[in-house]
Amino acid sequence: MTEMIVTNNLSKSFGDNLAVDKLSILIPAGEVFGLLGPNGAGKTTTIRMLSSLIGPTGGEAFVAGFEVGKNDYDIRKNIGILTEAPGMYDRLSAERNLAFFASMYEVKDVPGQIEKYLRMLGLWDRRKEEVGKFSKGMKQKLAIARALLHEPQVLFLDEPTSGLDPEASLLVREFIQELRHAGRTIVICTHNLNEADRLCDRIAVFKSHLLALDSPANLRRQLYGRTVVFHLAEANEKFRGVVEAKEFVQEAKLAEGKLIVTLDDPEIHNPELIRVLVEQGAEIRFVGELRRKLEDVYLHFVNASSNSENNNEHN
Amino acid sequence: MNTTKIWEIMKKEWGEVFKNKIVLFAVAFMPILFTVLPLYILYSTQGGGDIAQAFSAAEEMPSEFAAVCGSLTGSDCTQFFLVSQFIILFLMMPIIIPVTIASYSIVGEKTTRTLEPLLATPLTTLELLAGKAFAAVTPALVVTWLSYIVFMVGTSIIASTAVFLKLLEPVWLLAIFGLGPLLSVAGVSIAVMISSRVNDPRIAEQLSSLVVLPLLALFMGQSFGLVTVNETVIIWIALILLVLDAGMLYFATQLFQRETILTRWK
Ligand SMILES: Nc1ncnc2c1ncn2[C@@H]1O[C@H](COP(=O)(O)OP(=O)(O)O)[C@@H](O)[C@H]1O
Ligand SMILES: [Mg+2]
Numbered sequence: 001m002t003e004m005i006v007t008n009n010l011s012k013s014f015g016d017n018l019a020v021d022k023l024s025i026l027i028p029a030g031e032v033f034g035l036l037g038p039n040g041a042g043k044t045t046t047i048r049m050l051s052s053l054i055g056p057t058g059g060e061a062f063v064a065g066f067e068v069g070k071n072d073y074d075i076r077k078n079i080g081i082l083t084e085a086p087g088m089y090d091r092l093s094a095e096r097n098l099a100f101f102a103s104m105y106e107v108k109d110v111p112g113q114i115e116k117y118l119r120m121l122g123l124w125d126r127r128k129e130e131v132g133k134f135s136k137g138m139k140q141k142l143a144i145a146r147a148l149l150h151e152p153q154v155l156f157l158d159e160p161t162s163g164l165d166p167e168a169s170l171l172v173r174e175f176i177q178e179l180r181h182a183g184r185t186i187v188i189c190t191h192n193l194n195e196a197d198r199l200c201d202r203i204a205v206f207k208s209h210l211l212a213l214d215s216p217a218n219l220r221r222q223l224y225g226r227t228v229v230f231h232l233a234e235a236n237e238k239f240r241g242v243v244e245a246k247e248f249v250q251e252a253k254l255a256e257g258k259l260i261v262t263l264d265d266p267e268i269h270n271p272e273l274i275r276v277l278v279e280q281g282a283e284i285r286f287v288g289e290l291r292r293k294l295e296d297v298y299l300h301f302v303n304a305s306s307n308s309e310n311n312n313e314h315n
Numbered sequence: 316m317n318t319t320k321i322w323e324i325m326k327k328e329w330g331e332v333f334k335n336k337i338v339l340f341a342v343a344f345m346p347i348l349f350t351v352l353p354l355y356i357l358y359s360t361q362g363g364g365d366i367a368q369a370f371s372a373a374e375e376m377p378s379e380f381a382a383v384c385g386s387l388t389g390s391d392c393t394q395f396f397l398v399s400q401f402i403i404l405f406l407m408m409p410i411i412i413p414v415t416i417a418s419y420s421i422v423g424e425k426t427t428r429t430l431e432p433l434l435a436t437p438l439t440t441l442e443l444l445a446g447k448a449f450a451a452v453t454p455a456l457v458v459t460w461l462s463y464i465v466f467m468v469g470t471s472i473i474a475s476t477a478v479f480l481k482l483l484e485p486v487w488l489l490a491i492f493g494l495g496p497l498l499s500v501a502g503v504s505i506a507v508m509i510s511s512r513v514n515d516p517r518i519a520e521q522l523s524s525l526v527v528l529p530l531l532a533l534f535m536g537q538s539f540g541l542v543t544v545n546e547t548v549i550i551w552i553a554l555i556l557l558v559l560d561a562g563m564l565y566f567a568t569q570l571f572q573r574e575t576i577l578t579r580w581k
Contacts (some may be wrong), residue, residue, distance in 0.1 A: 014578070033477060037480060041345070048577075051430065051435050053434055053573070053577060054574045054577065054578060055574060059416075072436050073439075074437075074529060075436040076435060076436060076438075077355075077437040079435075081432070081435045083431045083432050083435065085431070086428075086432070087427050087428030087429035087430070087431065087432055088427070088428060088429065089327065089330075089331050090427060091331050091334045092327070092330050096327075096330065100323060101432070101436065103319065103320060103323040103434075104323070104436035104437070104438050105436055105437065106317075106320075106437065110452070114537065153484055187445040199376070249409045265550070
């Protein structure tokens with residue numbers, strides 16, 4: 001089986017509050033998967049279900065080949081989790097905290113694993129200090145180390161950089177990049193779009209139910225097509241007209257002396273556009289692609305979903 | 316049951332909880348007080364202190380004295396009667412200490428937010444509770460028994476041999492070594508049940524500490540001569556506690572629902 005995580009109509013309600021509604025996703029082994037959604041979207045709830053911390057109220061889920069709710073011991077043994085609130089025993093040293101959790105995870109070489117991850121995360125020199133004296137960033141790193149001690153196949157990271165200063169965030173992001181190269185399956189909950197864009201192979205935009213699911217690049221394209229910008233010596237209505245007349249062009253507009261063209265497949269159609277523009281006498285100085293920010297994509301989906309919710313309420 | 320994990324939990328609890336002043340007070344100061352106080356009273360009534368003289372001057376001993384003393388007479392009897400009251404103190408230690416430790420260790424897990432990462436590990440609820448329970452019961456019994464030994468040594472020095480030998484009678488041995496552990500288990504089960512529902516360790520501790528009330532009632536009852544704590548009474552209490560403990564342990568594990576505890580607490 002290459003799917004590391006499978007959910008099938010996975011649902012969770014708290015009373016009448018439907019926190020997660022019929023979520024169905026497949027996450028292959030080795031993928032870095034982003035769960036992106038506003039506060040209260042159900043990201044933490046989803047991760048808690050997938051780590052066997054709380055039981056689903058509907059549907060089913062499999063993690064590393066084990067069924068949630070049936071093989072909870074095996075699931076817990078095969079996953080690592082950075083919980084939303086990364087708690088540590090403040091009165092114990094960093095080393096003792098990790099040693100305790102390592103024994104709970106039945107780690108064989110406890111000192112070896114502790115040293116490996118404390119060194120990787122730059123906390124080795126401070127291992128004897130009480131965790132209560134650590135900064136938020138250091139605690140977060142320690143919690144990430146804790147999630148990795150038993151070398152889990154699947155790693156869940158709930159808002160790994162939230163509340164960290166930019167420098168600490170960067171360190172954590174770089175560390176996740178390193179883990180990604182090690183071939184682990186990683187699920188990241190975040191509302192930091194930049195982070196999702198840079199780290200994730202695929203992103204699920206999510207608000208109780210799935211709104212969109214694809215790679216960051218495909219999400220952009222799916223929504224907006226792709227946008228090519230022609231810098232012309234003189235951009236005018238004539239050029240815009242001939243370009244828009246092409247059946248493969250979705251939209252062409254003029255802005256700040258540039259001709260901005262939205263189309264599906266620039267690699268195939270750019271040569272033809274360039275040819276007709278030159279035929280019409282345009283002087284092309286530069287051709288580039290306009291990259292949409294993922295934020296726009298995200299806001300599109302989330303707003304679309306709240307609009308439809310509002311409409312439903314009015315109906 | 317993975318005994319390594321239970322042992323690791325116990326060590327972790329001790330590392331954490333003994334750095335808490337309230338817990339330290341219960342585990343260290345209270346036993347010292349409860350041991351020194353009876354010894355001081357013994358000392359001050361030595362060789363017939365004021366109270367002893369007052370009573371031996373009277374023709375007849377009060378009937379509750381006779382019930383406790385058996386063959387002892389005169390100032391020995393007075394001394395021993397006073398000391399017997401303190402058997403209750405030695406029964407309070409094994410209940411208050413585990414209640415305090417367990418309250419702080421379970422609610423503490425919520426306040427440090429370590430409960431979720433802990434429940435995410437492959438640890439069974441039973442292993443978790445066993446670790447917490449043993450971590451609370453062991454120091455309680457060690458401290459109680461140590462205090463009892465100190466008390467006996469002190470008595471052998473201060474009081475007469477007859478009084479000292481009284482402390483080795485079955486009623487004391489049954490109370491200290493039989494009732495003590497049973498009371499500890501009762502304390503822990505109640506602390507677990509209450510801690511699962513409460514978010515403030517002090518509230519958990521105070522509520523759970525109400526379990527000493529029956530003991531206090533016994534103490535009062537004996538002081539006023541309403542009951543005599545003898546072997547039969549101790550054995551009856553032990554039997555009742557055995558049944559109660561089994562029931563409470565079962566309920567405590569049933570009440571400790573991972574999901575409820577995790578989600579109800581914010
Ligand atoms: N323990 C709980 N009890 C009741 N409702 C909850 C609980 N946990 C989460 N919820 C509700 O479920 C929804 C999803 O919450 P959550 O999973 O924490 O969202 P996110 O992590 O995406 O911010 C929210 O509406 C929240 O109020
Ligand atoms: Mg969350």
